[in-house]
Amino acid sequence: MIEVRFHGRGGQGAVTSAELVAQAAIKQNLYAQAFPSFGPERRGAPVQAYLRVSPTPIKLRSKVYHPDAVVILDATLLKTINPAEGIKDDAVIVINSNKDEEELIKLFPKLRIAYVDASKIAKEELGVSITNTTMIGALVKATNITELESLEGPVRERFGILAQRNINAYTRAFKETKVINP
Amino acid sequence: MKKGVEVSVAAALAVQLARAEVISAYPITPQTHIVEYLSELVANGELEAVYINVESEHSAMSACCGAAAAGARTFTSSSAQGLELMHEMLYVVSGLRLPVVMTTVNRALSSPLSIWGDHADVMAARDTGWIMLFCENGQEVVDSLIMAYRIGEDRRVLLPVMVNVDGFSLSHVIEPIEFPSQEEVDRFLPPYQPLFSLHPDRPVTMGAYGMPEIYSEAKYAQETAIINSKDIVKEVFDDFANRFGRRYNLVETYNTEDADFVFVALGSIGENIKSAIEELKKEGKKAGLVQLRLYRPFPWKELIDVLKDKKRIAVTERAAPGGALNGPLYTEIATLLYNNGISTKMENYILGLGGRDVMPETFIDIYKGVAREVSEVPTKEKNFMFIGVRG
Numbered sequence: 001m002i003e004v005r006f007h008g009r010g011g012q013g014a015v016t017s018a019e020l021v022a023q024a025a026i027k028q029n030l031y032a033q034a035f036p037s038f039g040p041e042r043r044g045a046p047v048q049a050y051l052r053v054s055p056t057p058i059k060l061r062s063k064v065y066h067p068d069a070v071v072i073l074d075a076t077l078l079k080t081i082n083p084a085e086g087i088k089d090d091a092v093i094v095i096n097s098n099k100d101e102e103e104l105i106k107l108f109p110k111l112r113i114a115y116v117d118a119s120k121i122a123k124e125e126l127g128v129s130i131t132n133t134t135m136i137g138a139l140v141k142a143t144n145i146t147e148l149e150s151l152e153g154p155v156r157e158r159f160g161i162l163a164q165r166n167i168n169a170y171t172r173a174f175k176e177t178k179v180i181n182p
Numbered sequence: 183m184k185k186g187v188e189v190s191v192a193a194a195l196a197v198q199l200a201r202a203e204v205i206s207a208y209p210i211t212p213q214t215h216i217v218e219y220l221s222e223l224v225a226n227g228e229l230e231a232v233y234i235n236v237e238s239e240h241s242a243m244s245a246c247c248g249a250a251a252a253g254a255r256t257f258t259s260s261s262a263q264g265l266e267l268m269h270e271m272l273y274v275v276s277g278l279r280l281p282v283v284m285t286t287v288n289r290a291l292s293s294p295l296s297i298w299g300d301h302a303d304v305m306a307a308r309d310t311g312w313i314m315l316f317c318e319n320g321q322e323v324v325d326s327l328i329m330a331y332r333i334g335e336d337r338r339v340l341l342p343v344m345v346n347v348d349g350f351s352l353s354h355v356i357e358p359i360e361f362p363s364q365e366e367v368d369r370f371l372p373p374y375q376p377l378f379s380l381h382p383d384r385p386v387t388m389g390a391y392g393m394p395e396i397y398s399e400a401k402y403a404q405e406t407a408i409i410n411s412k413d414i415v416k417e418v419f420d421d422f423a424n425r426f427g428r429r430y431n432l433v434e435t436y437n438t439e440d441a442d443f444v445f446v447a448l449g450s451i452g453e454n455i456k457s458a459i460e461e462l463k464k465e466g467k468k469a470g471l472v473q474l475r476l477y478r479p480f481p482w483k484e485l486i487d488v489l490k491d492k493k494r495i496a497v498t499e500r501a502a503p504g505g506a507l508n509g510p511l512y513t514e515i516a517t518l519l520y521n522n523g524i525s526t527k528m529e530n531y532i533l534g535l536g537g538r539d540v541m542p543e544t545f546i547d548i549y550k551g552v553a554r555e556v557s558e559v560p561t562k563e564k565n566f567m568f569i570g571v572r573g
Contacts (some may be wrong), residue, residue: 019356023186026358032186033357038298038350038537059453059460061351062539154186 001054002145003064007083010074011043013132016158017071018049021136023154024146025053033058046081053145069094069143073118073131084108092142092179096131101180109182114142116177125169126162133159133166137173148174184358189320190215192359193259193285193347198229199367202257202283203374206234206245212261212297214287214353220257239264243271243282250280250557251381251388255331258282261349262289262296265303269310275342276311277404278388281334281374282342283327288449288500289349290536298537301348301448301500305510311404313343313411314315315479316448318434320359322475323347325428328367332418339411346477348450350537362426370425412479432481435488438470439461442493443549446472446515451500451534458545469549474511482518494527496548500534508565521571530566536571 004021008014015036022034030053037048051063058167065086072083072095084093093108104113116138118131125134133155140148148171155170156163187195193216198207205224207217223229232254234245237278239260246256260268265286275282286304289297308314313333323345324397347353362370377462378386416432423429436452437459438444445455452473459469472488474481490496499509507513512530519526531548534540541544547553557571 019186019188022356026184026186027183031358033355034186035350035355038354058357059456059540061348061355061450061453062541065541 001052001056001058002069002143003067004051004069004071004072004143004145005064005067005073005083005141006047006049006051006071006149007077007081008045008047008132009077010045012073013130014049014071014073017073017132017136017139018051020133020151020154020158021051021139022053024150027150028146030055031058037063046077059151069092069139069145071135071139072096073135073174078107084111086155087111094135094138094142096135096138101178105180112142113180114138114177115180116173118173121169121172121176125172126165134169134173137170137175138177140170141174141177142179152164162176184360186356187320188215188354188356189323189347189359190287190353191219192320192361193325193327194219194223195361196324197257198223199362199364200283200328200331200371201255201368201373202229202231203254204232204234204241204246204249204256205258206236206249206256208236208239208242208260208264212264212287212289213262214259214283216259216287216353219345222248225440239267240271241322243268243275243284245363246282246284247271247275247278247280250275250282251278251380253374253376253381253475255335255374256282257284259285259287261287262291262303265307266291269307272307272310272312272342273391277400279340279404279407280342281331281340283330283345284342285289285323285327285345285347287347287349287353294536296536297349299351299500300535300537301346302502304344304346304499307344308478308510311341311359311408312342313339313408313415314346314476315343316346316473316475316477317348317352318450318473320352320355320357321428322430323352324359324361325422325426325430327361329418329422329430331374332371332421333411333415336414336418337377339407339414340377341408341411346449350371350553352450366425367531370422408479412476412481415476430475431484432474432476433484433488434473434475436471436473437468438488439471441468441470442491443468444470444472444492444495445545446474446497446511446550448474448477448500448511451498451540454540454542455498455545457567458542458549461542461546462549467549480514485518486522489515489526490522490524492526496531498531498533502532502535503566512566531569532566535571544569
């Protein structure tokens with residue numbers, strides 16, 4: 001079972017990210033679960049969303065405390081939260097960042113880091129810097145949690161005429177994501 | 183083919199499959215996506231129903247009451263404070279023998295103000311004369327809702343049915359769910375044929391005075407109906423299994439056969455308990471889980487069958503006793519065992535209140551007898567244990 005914790009801000013679509021990946025995994029006949037951090041929703045405040053994907057039925061209804069992967073949609077969150085809290089030793093940090101490798105290694109020493117400038121991609125592909133769908137490409141690159149192709153159906157269902165732009169965004173992010181191994 | 187759907191949306195789709203004709207709800211906190219999505223289905227013409235937006239939950243249940251009396255298949259949904267506001271009407275509907283179906287998305291009651299999950303709301307409504315089902319996952323929510331109409335509308339029953347869905351840990355989760363086709367559901371659930379209905383051409387009185395000469399008889403009849411409904415619930419579960427391949431039991435058991443120790447629980451927390459049981463198995467320890475799918479009428483015979491040989495029973499509850507000797511589920515099971523001359527060691531654990539996460543580790547601790555309250559606030563003469571209270 002792969003457990004993922006998404007960090008974003010209210011309105012950035014972290015929950016949608018988790019949901020889309022879960023739907024893609026379910027399309028592949030895997031078991032999956034996605035849910036928000038339960039609470040009043042406030043735009044701009046730090047929020048979390050959770051995702052589990054497993055080849056066998058998932059018998060767990062708790063938040064993800066020890067993730068295998070953490071997705072950070074918005075790097076400004078690092079000022080207020082510690083996204084590495086509780087992560088497994090071999091976890092991967094998937095971050096939207098335009099920083100260079102050295103700076104990222106300093107932030108997350110001894111961890112696997114997958115990074116991409118998702119804000120830039122989102123701005124260019126979608127016209128807005130909402131990175132939730134873009135960052136799915138980075139997550140898939142870092143974890144193989146689902147196949148990129150399985151995402152297309154759920155994304156088309158969710159975004160209608162805007163779907164293609166989102167597909168372009170995560171496909172590009174998948175290509176541009178770089179992985180630093182510790 | 184399973185679809186990844188939020189359980190609340192899945193519940194709405196089940197109500198659509200059941201062809202509900204009148205839906206009434208109050209659309210603000212504590213409400214869920216269930217009625218929000220149903221209002222969309224109705225507005226888009228995808229569900230041929232009347233959607234009545236009302237000004238309170240009391241009115242939502244009142245509207246369902248009136249519509250059901252007029253012969254319509256009805257649905258509403260609420261949670262927490264909303265269910266409390268409906269409380270008066272819950273009795274009216276069951277007393278009038280109207281097969282309204284509702285989901286209660288179980289959430290904590292204020293105060294303190296909370297929107298998170300526990301069972302305080304349904305425990306306050308448990309003796310209102312409604313048939314009550316609990317669900318562990320989204321598939322069970324969909325299936326239970328479809329079955330709820332068949333059960334409630336059966337002429338041998340004619341009672342309202344409440345499908346309990348754990349708030350957030352179930353209601354807000356996207357998970358794989360299989361939906362039966364409309365044709366299959368139509369064959370399983372024919373249109374509602376009321377025994378009596380309000381119609382200007384055929385005047386009847388419903389909800390008339392029950393003078394002291396008749397009130398007891400009416401209540402006796404109602405009580406008989408809900409007690410006897412257990413057989414019909416079982417019949418509907420069996421028919422559902424034959425048609426759809428998913429078998430449900432009044433009391434669900436997991437790993438109970440050779441375990442001397444069992445947990446008793448309601449709802450989705452059962453999954454975390456199952457994970458704990460699997461962990462214990464790895465250590466060579468045997469624990470089982472007993473879940474009441476049917477909570478009202480209380481499936482006492484089925485419970486006795488599974489509990490009678492156990493050495494230790496840990497009843498977990500997501501509601502505070504409020505000054506009672508124990509939590510409500512414990513109290514009822516203790517009565518059951520006493521009446522059957524069984525004096526098994528029983529423990530009562532109050533946990534998972536107001537959305538507090540209860541991890542499998544906690545259930546392992548309970549099994550090992552090392553689960554503790556941390557709080558140093560002394561409480562005298564307490565028969566239950568509050569789990570996870572910080573110091």
